[in-house]
Amino acid sequence: MIYLDNAATSWPKPDCVNEAMTRFLRDVGASPGRSAHRLANDAERIRFDAREGIAALLGVSDPLRIVFTLNATSALNIVIQGLLSPGAHVVTTGIEHNAVLRPLRMLEQRGVSISIAPCDRDGGMDAAVVDDLIRAETRLIVANHASNVSGTLLPIRQIGERARARGIPFLVDAAQTAGSLPINLDAENIDVLAFTGHKSLLGPTGTGGLAIHDDVDVGCLPPLICGGTGSRSEQQVQPDFLPDKYEGGTPNSVGLAGLAASVRYVLDRGVETIRAHEKRLTGRLIEGLGRIPRITVVGPGDPVRQTAIVSFMIEGQSCSDVALALDEQFEIMCRPGLHCAPLAHSSLGTLHDGTVRFAPGPHTTEGDIDQAIAAVERLAGADA
Numbered sequence: 319m320i321y322l323d324n325a326a327t328s329w330p331k332p333d334c335v336n337e338a339m340t341r342f343l344r345d346v347g348a349s350p351g352r353s354a355h356r357l358a359n360d361a362e363r364i365r366f367d368a369r370e371g372i373a374a375l376l377g378v379s380d381p382l383r384i385v386f387t388l389n390a391t392s393a394l395n396i397v398i399q400g401l402l403s404p405g406a407h408v409v410t411t412g413i414e415h416n417a418v419l420r421p422l423r424m425l426e427q428r429g430v431s432i433s434i435a436p437c438d439r440d441g442g443m444d445a446a447v448v449d450d451l452i453r454a455e456t457r458l459i460v461a462n463h464a465s466n467v468s469g470t471l472l473p474i475r476q477i478g479e480r481a482r483a484r485g486i487p488f489l490v491d492a493a494q495t496a497g498s499l500p501i502n503l504d505a506e507n508i509d510v511l512a513f514t515g516h517k518s519l520l521g522p523t524g525t526g527g528l529a530i531h532d533d534v535d536v537g538c539l540p541p542l543i544c545g546g547t548g549s550r551s552e553q554q555v556q557p558d559f560l561p562d563k564y565e566g567g568t569p570n571s572v573g574l575a576g577l578a579a580s581v582r583y584v585l586d587r588g589v590e591t592i593r594a595h596e597k598r599l600t601g602r603l604i605e606g607l608g609r610i611p612r613i614t615v616v617g618p619g620d621p622v623r624q625t626a627i628v629s630f631m632i633e634g635q636s637c638s639d640v641a642l643a644l645d646e647q648f649e650i651m652c653r654p655g656l657h658c659a660p661l662a663h664s665s666l667g668t669l670h671d672g673t674v675r676f677a678p679g680p681h682t683t684e685g686d687i688d689q690a691i692a693a694v695e696r697l698a699g700a701d702a
């Protein structure tokens with residue numbers, strides 16, 4: 319079997335992740351931050367280990383500025399819903415995932431106004447466009463780091479520069495890049511970054527969170543969910559310090575044990591090394607698919623300007639039929655359709671039927687890529 323659906327969720331996970339989760343369930347099991355016994359202390363140490371790993375990966379000096387949530391969606395919602403009240407204005411881009419757009423559209427019905435920076439046919443954009451969209455009431459700029467449809471990288475640093483110059487909080491959706499691309503919050507001018515644990519961080523589903531820049535004051539960002547944290551239990555109101563402010567409720571401790579292990583794995587292997595491997599595979603895919611008649615490859619077509627995602631269509635064939643045939647005839651797993659990102663498809667000109675998306679990962683080999691290209695060639699009838 320060849321798994322090319324790493325943009326949905328990465329698989330297989332490194333063995334250390336499976337082992338850490340089994341060990342946690344078998345030997346620890348307790349809830350972190352809640353009790354003082356040794357098992358609870360072990361659970362807290364493991365959770366802190368995960369915070370330290372993510373902080374190291376993203377260049378955040380204080381691990382307590384890493385907030386854990388269930389996924390990138392809940393992390394994005396904390397910031398989007400927390401910062402935007404009726405009358406506020408937000409700037410976003412034409413390549414966003416529904417994890418950003420749906421909360422924004424909900425808030426729009428409550429009186430928030432939205433400006434969308436247009437993207438070109440490759441999914442890219444000129445950061446300078448943002449200057450014209452900012453208004454006196456702009457309370458947030460939110461941008462995708464890389465499209466989950468085309469892999470296109472947005473000019474995050476330059477957008478962040480503009481946000482910083484105007485004193486507007488800048489939120490980055492790094493669901494597709496945390497773990498597969500070097501990121502440093504300070505260097506990239508990012509105030510808050512939302513990550514997910516189950517994609518390039520190679521952890522389990524049910525993990526994700528926010529990384530908050532060391533200089534950002536969260537005083538004006540209320541929590542979305544309030545509840546028990548194990549801290550300040552004498553108070554009936556939510557603690558106002560990080561990370562407890564945004565971590566009400568029992569956490570996914572077994573997931574965080576897996577995430578702690580997966581982040582160590584990523585750090586040990588090296589994000590630069592993973593990026594170089596994925597760049598090679600992406601280049602090979604673009605080149606191989608691009609040679610096949612009746613195939614259209616969507617996006618930049620340049621591994622430097624995109625992540626390890628290559629979307630394509632076969633002329634005259636529906637994307638879901640192609641993906642089904644790839645699974646049934648060639649045991650190749652991929653995702654067709656709109657990928658929860660209709661606006662991105664609209665920008666890319668592929669809204670009608672979507673695309674077939676190949677997303678290799680750190681465990682994909684060049685042989686896998688060659689087999690995938692050969693399978694598409696067969697389906698396109700190019701070797702008939």
Ligand SMILES: Cc1ncc(COP(=O)(O)O)c(C=O)c1O
Nearest residue numbers: 389390391415417466491493514
């Ligand atoms: C660009 C992007 N943003 C956000 C998300 C949401 O991530 P999660 O499902 O982990 O909340 C995804 C997931 O596909 C994504 O690709």
